[in-house]
Amino acid sequence: MPSLDSLPPAQDPALPAQAASAPSPADVAVAQDSRETRALRPDGPEARLEAAVDSLFTRLGRWAHAHPRRLAGGTVAVLAGFAVTAFGVAPLAPDAAQLPRRQVIEAYQPEALDAQLDALAAQPLVLQRHELTRSADSADAVMKRLGLVDAELAAFLRTDVLSRKLWRGRAGKLVEATADRNGHLQRLVARYPAEDDAQFSTHFSRLTLERDAQGHLQSRFETAPLGSTSRLASGRIRSSLFAATDEAGIPDAIASQMAEVFSTDIDFHRELRKGDTFSVVYESLTADGEPVTWNQGAGRVLAAHFINAGREHSAVLYTEPGGRSAYFDLDGRSKRRAFLASPLAFSRVTSGFAMRFHPIQQTWKAHLGVDYGAPTGTPVRAVGDGVIEVAGPQNGYGNVVQIRHGGDKLTVYAHLSRIDVKRGQRIAQGERIGAVGATGWATGPHLHFEFRVAGIHRDPLTIAKAAETLTLDAAARPRFAALAQGLQAQLKVADALDGHAGLID
Ligand SMILES: [Zn+2]
Numbered sequence: 001m002p003s004l005d006s007l008p009p010a011q012d013p014a015l016p017a018q019a020a021s022a023p024s025p026a027d028v029a030v031a032q033d034s035r036e037t038r039a040l041r042p043d044g045p046e047a048r049l050e051a052a053v054d055s056l057f058t059r060l061g062r063w064a065h066a067h068p069r070r071l072a073g074g075t076v077a078v079l080a081g082f083a084v085t086a087f088g089v090a091p092l093a094p095d096a097a098q099l100p101r102r103q104v105i106e107a108y109q110p111e112a113l114d115a116q117l118d119a120l121a122a123q124p125l126v127l128q129r130h131e132l133t134r135s136a137d138s139a140d141a142v143m144k145r146l147g148l149v150d151a152e153l154a155a156f157l158r159t160d161v162l163s164r165k166l167w168r169g170r171a172g173k174l175v176e177a178t179a180d181r182n183g184h185l186q187r188l189v190a191r192y193p194a195e196d197d198a199q200f201s202t203h204f205s206r207l208t209l210e211r212d213a214q215g216h217l218q219s220r221f222e223t224a225p226l227g228s229t230s231r232l233a234s235g236r237i238r239s240s241l242f243a244a245t246d247e248a249g250i251p252d253a254i255a256s257q258m259a260e261v262f263s264t265d266i267d268f269h270r271e272l273r274k275g276d277t278f279s280v281v282y283e284s285l286t287a288d289g290e291p292v293t294w295n296q297g298a299g300r301v302l303a304a305h306f307i308n309a310g311r312e313h314s315a316v317l318y319t320e321p322g323g324r325s326a327y328f329d330l331d332g333r334s335k336r337r338a339f340l341a342s343p344l345a346f347s348r349v350t351s352g353f354a355m356r357f358h359p360i361q362q363t364w365k366a367h368l369g370v371d372y373g374a375p376t377g378t379p380v381r382a383v384g385d386g387v388i389e390v391a392g393p394q395n396g397y398g399n400v401v402q403i404r405h406g407g408d409k410l411t412v413y414a415h416l417s418r419i420d421v422k423r424g425q426r427i428a429q430g431e432r433i434g435a436v437g438a439t440g441w442a443t444g445p446h447l448h449f450e451f452r453v454a455g456i457h458r459d460p461l462t463i464a465k466a467a468e469t470l471t472l473d474a475a476a477r478p479r480f481a482a483l484a485q486g487l488q489a490q491l492k493v494a495d496a497l498d499g500h501a502g503l504i505d
Pocket of ligand 1: 447
C-alpha cells in the first residue's frame with residue numbers, strides 16, 4: 001500500500017494545506033495581544049461601545065421596572081449605536097448591573113426606540129392576553145386562560161368549523177386576545193406554522209375571530225407571509241459549537257445552518273478548536289410583527305464569519321435577481337465546492353460524540369480512513385456528485401457504499417446500518433445514501449469514511465478544501481459588493497460586542 005509520504009509534494013495539494021492548517025503558537029499569541037490592546041484603548045470603538053452599552057443598560061433598568069412583564073417575556077430592545085439595537089435574552093433582572101452580558105442584536109432604527117418606549121408608557125390599561133395552546137386543549141380551557149367570560153363566544157366556538165383549528169393539530173399556537181372589561185371578546189388572533197409543510201419557513205397560519213359591525217362573531221383563516229428582522233450574535237468555542245451558540249442565545253437551526261454554510265471549509269466534527277470564534281447575522285422570523293414561537297423563530301443565516309484554528313472564513317447569502325440564493329465568501333467565491341468536508345451533517349446529536357478536538361491527521365493516517373462517532377441511524381450523505389459503484393455487505397466493511405466521483409476519485413462509507421441507494425445510481429452532493437451503524441468489524445456505531453484518489457487513500461478534508469469554486473460573474477459583482485459591505489459592518493458590530501463581554505468578565 002503506497003503511503004502519502006512517498007508522494008511527490010508538488011503533486012499533492014493535501015500537504016501544504018495540512019501544514020498551514022495548524023497555526024503556529026506565535027500567530028495565536030499575536031492575535032490575542034492585538035485583541036487585548038484594542039480592548040484597553042480608552043477611545044477605541046470597544047470603549048465607545050461599552051459606554052453606549054452601559055447607558056442603554058441604565059435605560060433598560062428603568063424600563064425593566066416600568067415594564068417587568070415585557071422584559072420577562074423574552075427579548076428587549078436597547079440602543080447600541082450604528083442604527084443597531086441590542087437584544088438581551090434573559091430572565092427578569094431588576095438590577096441593571098445584572099443584565100445579560102451576552103447579546104444578540106437586531107438591526108433597528110434608533111429613533112423608533114424612543115417612540116416605542118413612549119407608546120408603551122402612554123398605553124392605557126388594555127385587557128389583552130397572550131397564550132399558547134396546549135395539547136388536549138378545549139374551547140373552554142383556552143377561553144378560561146385568556147380570561148374570557150363570553151357566552152356568545154362559547155356558543156360560536158361550539159358550531160364554527162374554522163375555529164376548531166385553534167385546538168386541532170399541533171399545540172403551541174400563539175393566541176392573542178383583546179376583551180372588554182367584562183371579559184367579552186373583541187378580537188382573537190391565533191398564529192401558528194403554515195399548514196403546508198413546504199411553506200414552513202416562508203408563511204404562517206392566521207386564524208382571526210372578531211365582531212362585525214353588528215357585533216356578531218366572525219372567523220377568518222389566512223396563510224400569510226412571514227416577516228423577518230435581522231439579528232447579530234457572536235460567540236467563542238469553549239467546549240462545543242452548540243454550547244457556544246446556546247450561550248449566545250442562537251437558535252439550533254441557525255447553528256446547524258452555520259455549520260452547513262462552512263461545510264466545505266471546516267469539518268465541524270474534527271476541526272473545531274477551543275478558542276475558535278464566530279459572528280453571525282441571521283433572520284429572526286416574525287408573524288404580524290410578533291416573534292414566532294416555533295423553531296425558535298429561526299430564519300436563514302444572512303452572513304457569518306468563523307475563525308477556525310486562526311483561519312478566517314466568511315459567508316454572505318446572495319440572492320440573484322432571478323430569486324435563487326447561495327452563499328459566497330467576501331470575495332464573491334461560491335461556498336459550494338465539489339466535495340463536502342464531512343459525510344455527516346453537523347447537528348446537536350453528532351456534535352456530542354467524540355473527536356471534536358481530535359488531532360486532524362492521526363484519525364485517518366492510522367487506518368487510512370476517518371471514523372466519525374455517531375448514533376446508529378444518523379443520516380450519511382454523499383460528499384460529492386457521482387455514481388454508486390458498490391452498495392451492499394463486504395466482510396470487514398459491513399454494509400458499505402462506494403461512490404465514483406468522475407475521474408479517479410472514489411469515496412467509501414462503511415459499517416452502515418442501512419443502505420438507501422443502488423449500484424449504478426447517480427447521486428448528488430449532500431444526498432442521503434444510508435445511515436450510521438456498526439455492521440462488519442466495528443466495535444460500536446460509527447461511520448468509517450475513506451477518500452481515494454487513483455487508489456491512494458487521502459485525507460478527505462484536504463481534498464474538499466482543494467476543490468475549485470465558482471465565482472460570481474462580473475455583472476453581479478457591484479450588487480454583491482454592496483450587500484457584502486453592509487453585512488460585514490454588522491458582523492463587526494457582533495465581534496465588538498464579544499470584546500465588550502470580555503472586558504467586564
Ligand atoms: Zn475506521
